Amino acid sequence: MTTRRRLLQRFYSLCALSLVSGWQFLGGMGAAFARTVKRIVEAGTPMSRLQHEDPAELDTSKLGTTPLSEFDVMGETTHSVDLKSWRLQIAGAVALPAELSYEQLLSRPVLERNALLICPGFFAYNGLWKGFSVADLLTELGADPQATQVEFSGSEGLRRKKRRYKIAEVLSDQIYIAYGVNGQPLPQRHGYPLRLVAEGHKGRKWVKYVNRITVKV
Numbered sequence: 001m002t003t004r005r006r007l008l009q010r011f012y013s014l015c016a017l018s019l020v021s022g023w024q025f026l027g028g029m030g031a032a033f034a035r036t037v038k039r040i041v042e043a044g045t046p047m048s049r050l051q052h053e054d055p056a057e058l059d060t061s062k063l064g065t066t067p068l069s070e071f072d073v074m075g076e077t078t079h080s081v082d083l084k085s086w087r088l089q090i091a092g093a094v095a096l097p098a099e100l101s102y103e104q105l106l107s108r109p110v111l112e113r114n115a116l117l118i119c120p121g122f123f124a125y126n127g128l129w130k131g132f133s134v135a136d137l138l139t140e141l142g143a144d145p146q147a148t149q150v151e152f153s154g155s156e157g158l159r160r161k162k163r164r165y166k167i168a169e170v171l172s173d174q175i176y177i178a179y180g181v182n183g184q185p186l187p188q189r190h191g192y193p194l195r196l197v198a199e200g201h202k203g204r205k206w207v208k209y210v211n212r213i214t215v216k217v
Helices: 002-036 100-108 136-142 167-172
Strands: 088-092 096-100 111-119 125-133 149-154 162-167 173-179 195-198 210-216
Touching: 088 125, 125 136, 125 195, 136 162, 136 167, 136 210, 149 167, 162 167, 162 195
Parallel strands: 088 210
Antiparallel strands: 088 096, 111 125, 125 173, 149 162, 149 210, 173 195
16 A cells, blocks of 8 residues: 555656646747737837837838938937047957957958847938847957957946846847948947947946957856
8 A cells, every 4th residue: 555655646746746737848949929019010100109119029111211311319429539539348258369450340241231220219211221230240259258348348437337237148149240321331329330239138237339349257
């Protein structure tokens, strides 16, 4: 009887564990599915309707490019640099730390696509951002395989802004650097010479005047 009772207890325990695991699996699948399903924004949708939206939840593939004349701006707008001495620094967990000139960056393979920038309650616009892949750059410089985050810094002094992103977002080119927008060089008030484009993130996570990229383990 004791042996039979123990066998039954193990049987019920296994059933319970299987049921819990099944729900966890389905829950995980549901969460993954929810993350991949986005609401399609139809062509012609007024930008004013998107000011309170989360860009991570929107499919903007049908949305047209916003004219540069309609771009609004927040944060620092007057930072300037001397391109003769200016360099983009790449540091941290990389085998070959580097300082690259603006001309060197312009010569890199081009990455250009539309990305929606939303500053909640203020504005939304869909720019055609032109720049280069940070993922390719970090690969060339030997980023540590154990790296977990990449930090982007812009401007200087008290107004210096820093934002960190998971390495997976950078390697997928969801996070990249732009030096132009809508076929023009990046205007000063929008971050010249370099601006971080953070697809799927709200405006506070974008960085203007980028001058340093730091790989973190």
